[in-house]
Amino acid sequence: MGINARHTLDALLHPRSVAVIGASDDPLRIGGRPIAYMRSQSFAGRILPVNPGRATVQGLTAYASVDALPETPDVAIIAIPAKSSVQVVADLAERGTAVAIVFSAGFAESGPEGEATQRALVAAARRHGMRVLGPNSLGLVNPRNGFYGSFVSSVELGMPSAGRVAIVSQSGAYGGHILATATAAGIGLSACAMTGNESDITLGEVVQMMVNDDDTDVIALYSEGIREAAGLIAALEAARRARKPVVMMKVGRSVVGSAAAQSHTASIAGNDVVIEAVLAELGVVRARSTEQMLDIARLATRRIYPVNNALGVITVSGGAGVIICDAAEDLGLPVPEMPVETQAELNALLPYASPRNPVDVTAQFLNDFSLLSRFTETMVDKGGYPSVLGFFTYTAGMPSVAPRLRDELKRVRERHPDRLFVLSVLASPEQIRGYEEDGFCVFEDPSRAVLAIEAMGRYGRAFAAEAGEAAPVVPVPFLPASTPSEAQAKRLLASAGIASAPEIACTTVDAAVAATRDIGFPVVLKILSPDILHKSEIGGVLLNVSDEDSVRLGFATLVERAGKVVPTARIEGVLVARQLSGGVECILGIHRDPVFGPMAMFGLGGIFVEVMKDVVFHRCPFGPDVAERMIRSIKGAPLLLGARGRPPVDIDALARMLSQLSAFGAAAGARLQSIDLNPVFAMPAGQGAYAADAVIEILPEVTP
């Protein structure tokens, strides 16, 4: 983003003057709401209503047209029909307005005609360097300065307070829902932006704007479909570098992208698995509900992101301790034991207390308050937990207890400003405010508290992650004009350092017999044709062929079968390959995701991928370290590491192959649709990994 772009988006958050085109005197109409909101929130900039039919609007002087405006507005709000808006935008752009927020619908979302209008609108703006948010956008709210470039009606239920969470939403209606929910939950906002049709300003740019904004610490992102991946990824990477947590709802998990469903690998994936993988790579925490998103955002504003997260629990109920442990284990958040000698110290204070962690101080603390402070202090000092969760439930709200509890907790908190302190309590809003002011983040439900705490550790790890090993460099593959045969495919892959089982392409029976002398029995025979991709489906593969006669018979059988099943196929002959055995069968693949480009996939062979869906994905390219982490992350990984008395396989070779494949996928360009290495034999340690079959799908070259 250049300096000008940055300036433009600054204007969007902090305009000195705002024109409202289609300004209405009625504070409930689309053209009236922004004015009413800004006035009620004491917006300090100048509001310039434009309405040819009125001298004043909501008590402000109105102007008949853009030309009549006494100054050039930084921002213009467009609340007039789509058709009329193009000329107005052109006028505003010519005068030098930085950004137009276009509320109006009737653009690309409404069909081809609207799409043309939208193109004209953007062209008119861009001609003079003006940017457009929308159209069909609910606009932008900045509670810090009272700028309401929005007609969102959810604020009727309560105006948001200023704070450090930015909401960025592709949906207007749901953005309003998030805004209202956040407001009701008392979450202070730096902005709430709703991107609409993204004709010009993209979701990625708005995220980048919030990354650049010094008053924003946390970004809560709601997305229905990623239109422009590169910009969004760049913005999310910038957020990670700036240590600004992004929590994202990407909805539509159940929808499988049609384009991605074509190749074998992709049919297993579905778009959402890819999105899940990409977000994890980028350190974005994905929320499954609005409640989760706002819980995580709220805790993230404490700005404590433990790199090696672990949870210490102090509780007045053993049961709550168990619930918290259950939730932590579900999420993989460790709840390590207290040092044994410290446990003895605590037991000396209160024999029936449980001092392991969760540290259960029991209801005894109501009789002896010093117990609470000694238990809490000891746990925080000696346990060394980066995150501390106190379960005090309704005791924290009892008038007879709350003030003393608050004092005790505050003292401990002040001595450890680097720790993440969370409370699970039931109390009045005033009491909760008190605990929050003292530096605690308060949740009612202990399970929700654990979910948010675990997310902070994921941010910590993402922010601390060092650059890993470099992805390998492979020569740019020279892709053939169309999908290659198996032998061609393997040659292509060999040039990128991907090894196949030894094999020889044979055009005659005699050549096939001769080939077995080099390769040794048993062999595999496979039909060789660029027109037959899935050979086993037509009976085009013969395994464990173990003598010359069988080779001769097999050759004839394969050619005959192929000719019968696919009469139009060009038959080049038969591939004679070494029959590998003793390894573990894996699948390695690449498929081009319509949003994120080439994605690498790894899984165990056959049923593990197809029935158990035990696979992992990653954007291409990546180094062997990432490849190894992928391999080790699947559920069936013990099979590769020596489960059930098997020898461990050559993980190094397998990881290298996956990494080389990812480099090939990245270098091959947009014509590469998919690669399917199935099976790859991961041989015992030290003996390598070999692709036994390779299918590469390529889009035909477009002749000009």
Added chain:
Amino acid sequence: MGINARHTLDALLHPRSVAVIGASDDPLRIGGRPIAYMRSQSFAGRILPVNPGRATVQGLTAYASVDALPETPDVAIIAIPAKSSVQVVADLAERGTAVAIVFSAGFAESGPEGEATQRALVAAARRHGMRVLGPNSLGLVNPRNGFYGSFVSSVELGMPSAGRVAIVSQSGAYGGHILATATAAGIGLSACAMTGNESDITLGEVVQMMVNDDDTDVIALYSEGIREAAGLIAALEAARRARKPVVMMKVGRSVVGSAAAQSHTASIAGNDVVIEAVLAELGVVRARSTEQMLDIARLATRRIYPVNNALGVITVSGGAGVIICDAAEDLGLPVPEMPVETQAELNALLPYASPRNPVDVTAQFLNDFSLLSRFTETMVDKGGYPSVLGFFTYTAGMPSVAPRLRDELKRVRERHPDRLFVLSVLASPEQIRGYEEDGFCVFEDPSRAVLAIEAMGRYGRAFAAEAGEAAPVVPVPFLPASTPSEAQAKRLLASAGIASAPEIACTTVDAAVAATRDIGFPVVLKILSPDILHKSEIGGVLLNVSDEDSVRLGFATLVERAGKVVPTARIEGVLVARQLSGGVECILGIHRDPVFGPMAMFGLGGIFVEVMKDVVFHRCPFGPDVAERMIRSIKGAPLLLGARGRPPVDIDALARMLSQLSAFGAAAGARLQSIDLNPVFAMPAGQGAYAADAVIEILPEVTP
């Protein structure tokens, strides 16, 4: 439960008179709180404080002792030290008091001495037929009549209102947390009972009490460990018969029962998997958090439990529709499309609306309210969805919209009183109360609404379930004195109709060679010894033995190996068995769960159980229909049903075997520890299923 027991527990919920032993004038002390609570809640029964040191307590006449009481109290609350309580309980029992609620701690939870006191306490009560709730119990609250047999301090934050949800909790502190959370959420309660040490009245009895209570519709159950399974199971079965939904938090998911970890099958299971299976059998919905539990309980009070649940969604935000679909798909709740012709009708009304389901009426309804009613009515009438979720977010709280929206919704609701209507809205407490009064259940978060709606369908299915096929009857097995050899084990199982691969136990080499003439090559040779259970671990199994010489060599090898590895083993010879092939390897097993008794297990062979944990459990015994459902429920089931071009296996035979095994497990008695049939070959359809190995672990007979 007999008539007397029922009468006793009636007294516990509806006492006409309550003695408080250890009554205190201080309303914040344990012996003072119940009196203060009952008086503030206008309890209509007589309160009889007992305190030898005072003439009055909180303004009521106090009595010096149980003997001095002017009448026999129905219920006595014991708030004096453990030691003194035994005599007082004896005195109360002798006078004829029905139930004592014992608050006091210092009993079984504190060690062996306390355990002895607890035994004495129960004996003293039982001598005269008195029952005991507790000790170490926070007691019982009945908001319907203001009976507070409890010192729970959470009510300081607000007294619960009367309603139709019963909270039953094993934990006092966490029970108080649930009580306070439910109260804050406005959930009316029929009772809140906390069972404490369960020295006498068990969790199951309290559940049964709430099943019998006409004012209770829903039971919210919190459990940390099931002490007495039979009574609880009977109560949960009674709840199902009475169509009273039970929603349960069973915490401690991460704890693996030590006793259960002994046998192979059990080491895979862990207690929690068993609990999960048993609760599903009983139609109990398990909640993972307090929030989930109360959401489900709240919706369940509407008493609409669809048998074939399906969700119709009306929304003002397309995004919310997607979120709702995501959540529904995660839970397996169908969101079927509207009839195509109805979609056309709706599109005629509003061209840009999405009429498929979710039905998106868009913000247009704000301009034309008739759209809303027509869309909603059409969806409800024509879609026929048993459950309807309306997402109206903040529009339902906007003063300019809410009254009309409420009218519209109410009209639709009244025409369809049999449907489950749920709203996801943001509104003021008063507005929400209005929607609730009209018969809608209101949630803020749409994802939480979906979770609760899905649970209602699970109740519907459980309540509608017909008795399935009867479990097979097998002769009571005559278990040997100790763990049998493989051949003995298979004979035992054969008597219960469980088939093994054809095999012959051979004590000599020549017998083994002769055996192959009956069985046919190839064969499997296995060492035969009651002292060697896990034969393959010591190299005691030879596969694919294909000629006589190999049989002779193999016999000698096995006997030598076994003698070397387990020098003390009694070697009986070698088992010669047919080498099965062409089937799918499965594992069938039984293990005795310390809580629920014999549990049957099914999974696919080898890695699927050990690495992928793809297994299913069920209490013994059950019929072939249940067995088949179990088999079809595992993730790897496609492998049995013909995935990847394999022939489907003989599911009937496999289900019969599993069912017979369950009958054997149930009939064998408490000495049976585990059975492990691993592998079982499920042969292609029509060809049966055969156990290739069988290990039965038996506790030695205790000689008197």
